[in-house]
Amino acid sequence: MGFVSVWFLLFCAAAVLLYYVLPKKWQWPLLLIASCAFYASYDLRYFGFIAVTTVSVYFAACKISQLRAKQNAYLQEHPELGKDEKKAYKAKTKKKTWAWLISCLLLNFGILFALKYINFFIGNINAIISIFSESKIPTFDKLLLPLGISYYTFKTAGYIIDVYFGRYEAEKNVFKVALFTSFFPTLLNGPIDRFPLTAPSLFGEHSWDEKRARFALQRILWGYFKKVVIADRLVVAVITIVSDPEKYPGVMVAFGALLYAAELYCDFTGGIDITIGVANLFGVEVSENFLRPFFSKNIAEYWRRWHITLGTWFKDYTFYPLCTAKPVMKLTKFFKNKFGAGAAKRVPIYVASIVLWFGTGAWHGASWNFILWGMGNCFVILVSQELTPLYKRFHAKHPDIDNKWYYKTMCIVRTNAIMCCLRLFDCYKDVPTTFKAFGSMFTKPSFNMLNGNTLLNLGLSAADYAIAFAGILLIFAVSMIQRRGSVREMIDKKGFAFRLAVFALLFAVIIVFGAYGLGYDSNSFIYSKF
Template sequence: MSFTTLPFLILVGASVVLYYVVPKQCQWVLLLAASMVFYCVGGGKTVLYVFYTAATVYTATLALGHWNTLKRNAPKEDKKAITAKYKPHRRAVVAAACLANFVLLYVLKYWNFTADLLQPAVDVLIPGAQIPLSELVLPLGVSFFMFQSVGYVIDVYRDKYQPEKNFLKLLLFVSFFPQMVQGPISRFDALAPQLLAKRSVNYTDLKYGIQLVMWGYFKKLVIADRTAVLVNTVMDDPWSHSGSVLAFAIFFYCIQLYGDFSGGIDITRGVARMFGIDLAENFRQPIFSTSLTDFWRRWHITLGAWMRDYLFYPLSLSKPFGRLGKFTRKHIKGKLGKIIPTSLATFIIYFVIGIWHGANWRYVAFGFWNGAIITMSLLLAPKYVQWKEKLHINEDSRWWHLFQMVRTNILVFFGRYITRAPRFLTAVWMVKETFLHPHWPDLWNGTLMTLGLTGGDFLVIALGVLVLLCAEWYEEKHGSVRAMLETKSPLVQCVAILVPLVVLFCFGVLRADYISSDFIYKQF
């Protein structure tokens, strides 16, 4: 069920009304029922995967919770012995829960890619043999709910909190419907208490929620879906276009992706807010990033935080990395010797983030692109300091800051060639065309008007992006736009709701040949 369909709006509207009508102790049950309806209507068999994940996570965390309690309640002198006694059991259970989910995710998402890779070797070794391909359809939001659930298991393993003993309440945490299309990836201690809270109608929550939902639809329907028309036209047949048109299409893809993903997250957070639930932020003005590392701290924040807490830290502090650190410090003098293990862990994390997006050489290359740049910047950091001193660069100056932002956005821009091109080699060819055969007049000789958009569409996109940039700038400098609106008169607040609503209807929903495309991150 897509966020841009009538059934979704009906489900949200009916759920919000019923949520505040039913007895308070049944409110979480209503959220669970709405989530199940969302899956059954829109996702078909997805509900089975949700149950599978919830069941594995529930069983594992109950066992872990039992051992944690034994340790906690033991006399001080016995704690060490009990910890040692159950350590292998706890490790086995947490590993089993992670494997149960990640192996399934691997089969669903990566098996066919692996089979394609291995088939040539099988052809040589066993002529005629065929590696069976998976025919399972990738369930809606599978990466999101599995990552969220595995994070919960690891947190219980680390004894951060007690496990949920009610299976249905845990099922709600795994399946809360607004965040199932594209996240955010929430933490149990932040989300579960909010899902189970008893609430009365709150005017501010409803108003904030509706404003956020409309802002999200504005980004998605007015900006992203419009830019998608040109992007799809060019990328369906990139070989027929000049380098400048290809670059323009990738530029539009950057706008589309941000409008689509951050718009979807705004809709998610807005819907949750109508139930009084405050979901984690997933974006913080990524356009103002001053480095690629900074970009990944501002873009898809919850995925980055998940990778940091559950992969980067354990990897960096693992024994093999500890041994590597000792080796590099001994044999490579200076800062370089100290940062090699961290740099390697960083490269692995960004590589994993790349392939998290999907089973395709494009995403492998995307991971390599980000990992290589960030790792190089870490390794070269001492040199950068020397160069900056030699060039007398003032790091606090506005111009330096602007240079860093432009440089980062250019790196992100070229990274998007990789993720949007039909194939990796096509992306390489497209970059080559951009530099070698740009044919710049195509940008003003009317070529762009033949790519599916009218002059009016370009104007709407330009104005939409301008509004978006103003809002982003305000939030970067001063904080929440909605909080600022809250200080204004009721009349201004009404206008702030009505104007976007009219814009949405005129330029989003009622567009003559309007066809809403699906959310890009839904496929991940």
């Protein structure tokens, strides 16, 4: 039951109705039941995996909290203990809590690795073996990939790491942990929420709020507009271009990259809009995951605006811990002694960045395409950092240029051009093909291919292009308005009739112009394979 289905809408409607009819203390249990039903509608076999993750995380977190509580109680009861004795006791507790943390993380990331990455890993081992011998390690056929496994594994990992570091106490109710893990609107494409941010509203009691519900429905409509009218329409042309790079070189690669940028943005943000809208219907707050990323002036800013929760997860649980990890500190010291302070200060940043972007790439997919995509992002960000002195000198010479519209536009265009190039790894089937396609933009520009004949043979008609273009313009306009404040609030202020007209029109556009149903390759969300 994907988002783009009448069943999903009926399911949500039934769940919302029950949610507000039942006594408030049954609200979050109902969400858990609904989430289980949603998950089961995909494949009952998935249940085992999410259950193992839920129970292991719950149990490990409780154990960690218990051990810490025991430690605190012991130290309180024995004020006579010396500093060294206290340290030793704490070290013993830390060893145990560490063991629980690592076991839990190994188990769950192990499951993720086994299901998602094992064949990729074996494939690479076989590639190395093939240099020396003809034997091969067999890969696994028909591996299940449970819905949302990447999302919930990371979500729960963040939870248990936070508990380990004492940021909050473990949740005592296993069903609440289950709901946090499996809350159904977030299963398909995130976000990767943090427990303390989402728990109050997830487990809280909610009364019907007409304005909140109205805004939620409006957000859902907007999400469907982006997903069904634009993303699902453009995907046909993108696939046509990238599946035949020989036929569509040069300028067509660039054209495809632009279409893909629009398609990916609309698909992912549309999905998040639906996620947030559905969650808000229940009064549950879910983190925003996008903040007008195509308005970014540099790559670092882009990644603070695109898939925000994934970025912050890696930043908080990979980048910062790595920067201060003992082995990295040792390496830093080594570099300082060997190469000086300049090189040394780069060590933690470089090491942490490489690991972060390797992880981010791998998270997106078990293939070298995604890993190189991650490494490409890493490279651009590190180069950009290295060029900081140059930028500073430039800005010193031109102090006001940051406020000039042409400079801002240049930065935005530059950022998006770089991201479009990096996204080519996303599109083409393997690394060599990606490089070849990229290179053909310069070696075989084929500008003559940008004609009506070619463009109308990509699976889109002139009307399709018109609708997609109009839709993208509308999204752009809304994004521009959003910089001044909430668009829904602005529409709200115009009165009931205006509001009704706007959203009735949006509804009609989705129903009529949506690329769904028989005859369309109605894809699920691109990110729902994670």
